[in-house]
Structures are given as structure tokens and as C-alpha cells.
Amino acid sequence: MSFAPLHNDTFLRACLRQATEHTPIWLMRQAGRYLPEYRATRAKAGSFMGLATNTDYATEVTLQPLERFPLDAAILFSDILTVPDAMGLGLSFALGEGPKFARHVRDEAAVNALAVPDMDKLRYVFDAVTSIRKALNGRVPLIGFSGSPWTLACYMVEGGGSDDYRAVKTLMYSRPDLMHRILAINADAVALYLNTQIEAGAQAVMVFDSWGGVLADGNFQDFSLAYTRRVLDQLKKEHDGVRIPHIVFTKGGGLWLEDMNTLPCDVLGLDWTVNLSKARRMVGGDVGGPGKALQGNLDPNVLFASPEQIQTEAIRVLDSFGLPHTDRATTGPTHIFNLGHGISQFTPPESVAALVEAVHGHSKRMRQQA
């Protein structure tokens, strides 16, 4: 496949710790319910899965936020749970509710029945990736993604969302052997899934470890981090001669930043509880040396304040990271602006406009004043 040349490579450069003219910004769940045009497309599609499995609709909603805001990246419109759905667990979304599986995985028989799914069952995702990449026409890069092995396992065992993770942790504490088998299958499936997204046109890939933060110290390393590593170890590092950055985001993982620094990935995502200045010192690396780019970490609830207050908070996040690396001749610490979690469906779209403008404006001024 050949695609149009990339006009704005700011995001990809920042992922690889290369200097940029401004701090790139994109938002987790930027194509979503806070946009009236998204709600209109979803109404036409009838259901969330109807939207996600239709190439034209998925392309349409992925591009919607870019029509409104000068964001520096697009992210595939899909769900983190497509892989267990392809394993046969039966994913659905009731309107206004979270994901639900028709079957859950809680005993040895159910674990024995699990296998890496045929990627043909996820063809709709790869078709969407290619379609979106074409529709972007080189405007900004396209990010592909998946849930992490642990996060997928949480939903597979619980059968949906949970507020106490009782079922998945009961299995983990009482049958760690079964949990490790689930996670190994998930890891291999996620790696294959992301590599196929890369072949289809994804220019960066992100692993969402949305529920890694609910684990106890020690268990996080054994049951989440180890399997994220197993995914990363299998991922294509480049495609068609171009580097494909790998991003890992563990919500609530700030305490384990030093552990995460050992992952073979390019970027670490951070939620709002993390001090960006400290995180940069811990894992941002030195000029010319190894290190991780950092992505994050504004509290999504800031977007319910006034445009002036949004600007103030955005500047606070940028200043907390400090001046990114600016020398084009080498690599060094870089920052990709994002929220610390997905944008709320109740967010006024004007708030996003104010945020993007503040991030672009202030991050350019930081570089000029340096």
C-alpha cells in the first residue's frame, strides 16, 4: 500500500524524542460522544459496534475532531475490547452503558477454549485503518491501539466493567496458573493485532493498560507489565522503512514508572496524578541517551472550566514538563500533550478548541523564549 506523504510529523517526531516546533497534542477518545456530529453518525449506525465495524462510519468519526481542531494526530475509532470479541466472547454496548461480554472466562474449561483469534475476524479494524489513513491524506499520523493483556483479562473474567475487580482478582489470587495462561494468549493476540494494524497503515501504536493501576505492587509487575512487555517484544519496530513508535499507558501506574522505564517502548502515557517534572527526571532520559517520551497528563475535568482557566491549567502542565529538547541534531526529552484519561462525553467542544490553542501557543513561546 502507498499513502500520501505526511505533512505534520510533529507527533511522530516527539514520540521518537526528536525536536519539534511545538508540543503536539491529541486527546484520548477525541472522536467521541462530546461531539454532536459523532452522536449523529452513531445514531445512523444504530449501535457502537455497528459504528466500529463499518469502515465508512469509522473513517467519518475518526476525522471529525480534526475538522474542528488542529490536533497533531488521529486515533483509529474502535474499542479496546475487539480482540476478546474476536475470541468469541460476544461484545456489546447498551446505549449509555459500558461494554458487556455475552460469555465470561472464569474456569479452566473457559480458559482452555481461548486462543489467539483469526485476524480475519478483525478485518473490519484493519480495513478501517487503511481507509482512515487514506482519508487523512497525510494531514497527521494515525495511531492504532489495543487494550493491554491485563486490561482485556479484567473484562473477560468480569464479563464487563467492575468497581472492585473481585472476579478477576479472585482468579488471579486463587488460580494464578489460569490467569497466566489467559494473559499469554492475550499478549500474543494483541501483538498480532497491532502488527496487522501497522501493516494496514497505523503509524504508531498504543497499548491501553486502563486497569493496571488496580493491581497490588508486585502483582502489577507479574500480571500486567510482564505481558505488556511480551506484546512489545513481538511488535514491528518499523514498516516500509519508517519507525513505528510504541506507546504504553497505564492508568494509575505512576508509582511504577521506574519499572515501566524498562519496557521496550518509545512513549509512556501518564495520568494527572503524576508530577511531569519528576517523571521527566526519572524516565525522560538525557540528550543523546536513551529515555522515554512522555505523554499526558491534564485532568479531563479541567475542560469544564472557563477558556481562561483551561489555558492556565494547560500552561501549568507544559511548564511542569519544562522546555522539551530543541536540538534537531540529536534526541532528548520530549512531551506529547494529552489528557490523563479519555475526554468526558459531557465536555463542551469549545473547551477543546481553547485547550489546543493554549498548548500550541504556549509551547511555541516556550521554545522562542529559550
Added chain:
Amino acid sequence: MSFAPLHNDTFLRACLRQATEHTPIWLMRQAGRYLPEYRATRAKAGSFMGLATNTDYATEVTLQPLERFPLDAAILFSDILTVPDAMGLGLSFALGEGPKFARHVRDEAAVNALAVPDMDKLRYVFDAVTSIRKALNGRVPLIGFSGSPWTLACYMVEGGGSDDYRAVKTLMYSRPDLMHRILAINADAVALYLNTQIEAGAQAVMVFDSWGGVLADGNFQDFSLAYTRRVLDQLKKEHDGVRIPHIVFTKGGGLWLEDMNTLPCDVLGLDWTVNLSKARRMVGGDVGGPGKALQGNLDPNVLFASPEQIQTEAIRVLDSFGLPHTDRATTGPTHIFNLGHGISQFTPPESVAALVEAVHGHSKRMRQQA
């Protein structure tokens, strides 16, 4: 008031970083729904508030877990939200659901109407404290408690529980002046409330900052920690010539342990995401020097595993802290065993028996082998 002399002071000694024969253990929400005898008393009382406001019932349920398990402390049966209820917000609990306020606090008029409540409205709590202390008859010490100013504010603004804290954070980001006024009133109310519990017979007091962990770095320090400090600054350090230990627990606060170390309290509670060995190095202090006792931090979901697995995980927590200070002549690092959050209502009571036995047994062996 005069009460029976204390037979088991292990918990109080550990709070003050004094040597003990074993590591004391109690469990957050130890008097609760996982016990059939609790459910029977609650059925008689008709409602949660009916239970909490009746001195006899509150005394009965507080002592129930002690009849079953050799726990080293009792904790007042009450709720963290009694103070805003006394402010006139109208607290209620529907069966099987979380707390709900009849009125919420979201605008300037509602904030202006707030004041430190008359402690007479909380007389049922102080009566329960005295009654429980008498009924304990010196068996183990009695812990009093309150929600933290920030945690109370979350419920007061949201009007109940929340999964995104949108209302309280919208107020915080857009009207920080109003939020600071709520928090100042809450802090002064909580301090008065805890001091009155101490006068009524509480032998230690604990501030539950259940929702501090949802704040962004920077905001935690300004909106939660600062007001917990304002509470602590006003608390009685002793009563009738006996030291009253002060405990602070911020769920999800592991990233801010060094900030919390500056609080004028004796004990810091930790959830299961925190590495106890690292926490001890950071805030446990040296022998003879200042430091905090540490309380925690087993994942409550461990209690759904087998007795052998519970024992293994309990030993892992004890060994992670390491051998506590053992010299009776001076103070040093100590550990109080607890869960990292309240016990689940679905916990089999036999699991608690296995846990208490494992903690007492292994912690004695640690000291003997030293």
C-alpha cells in the same frame, strides 16, 4: 469519665513507633456486611442510619468482629459522612447502595449556608464512642474517625458517590475560592468532631481521605493535604495524660508519600499499590528519630482465595515491611497490618480468621528469628 485499663495496647504502641510482641492487625470496615450477625442487627435497625444513630446497635456491631477474631483494635461503627449530615445536607443510604445527600453544595448560596455544625447534632456518635469504650472493657483500644475535608467535599458537591468527580472538580477548577471555603469549614468541623470523639473515649483517631487519590498532582497538595493538615493542627495530642495517635489514610495517595510525611500525624495508611519496603525507607524513620508508623496494605480481594493463599499473601506483606523495631527502650519503624481498603461485603468470615492467625503467627516468628 473513667474506663477500664487497657489489656492489649499493641495497636497503640505500634502507632507510636514503639516495639510490640507481634504486628497488630485490624481491618477497615471490620464491623460490616460480611458478618451475618451484622446483617441481623442491621435488619433490626431498619436502615444504615438507624443502626449508626442507635447507641446500643452501634455498640453491638462494633464488638461483633472482636467476638470472632483476635483483632488488636476496634473502630467506631459509623460513617465518614456524619459531619455533612449534621450540616443539614440530609444523608441517607438506600439498601445496597452508596450514600446520598438530599441537598448538594454547588453554588455560592449553598456554600454561604455552610457552617461548622453544632456538635449536639452528632451526640449519637459521641454516645456510641463512650458506650463502645465501656463495652470493650479494656480489651483493645477504640479508634474514632472522620472523612477528610476533601472527601467530605466530594460527597457534598456531588450529592453522593461519583465515578468521574465531574461536579466537584468543575467547582474546584472554575471556583477555587468556593472550594477553599467549603474545605476550611469542613476542616474545622472535622477537627472539632474528632476532638469530641477523643473526649468521649476514642483512643486513636483516623482521617479517611478516601478520594484524595482522584486529584491531580498539585491539586492534591492544595485541596486535600492542606486541609488534612488544618485538621491535624487542631487535634488533641493527648487526653487524660495519654497520647492519642492520629492516623491519615489517602486511598491512591502513594505518589505523594513524601508530602504526607510532612503531616503532623503518627501513622500513614497505605493501599496495596504501595511497596511497603520503599515506603518504610521513605517515611518510616530511623531508630530514635522522627518517622511515621505505616498501616496497611493487603488487597481486600486476597480474602477470596484459599486460607493457604491468604497466609502466603499476608506473609508477603509482613516481609515487605520487614522486621519492625524491637527495642523497648526507644522508638523506630513499626507496622500495623490492615487491608488497603475496606473489607468487601462478600468476604467469607473464615478468610478473616485465616488472615489474623497468619499475621499474628508470622509476625511473632519474625521477631523470634531476629
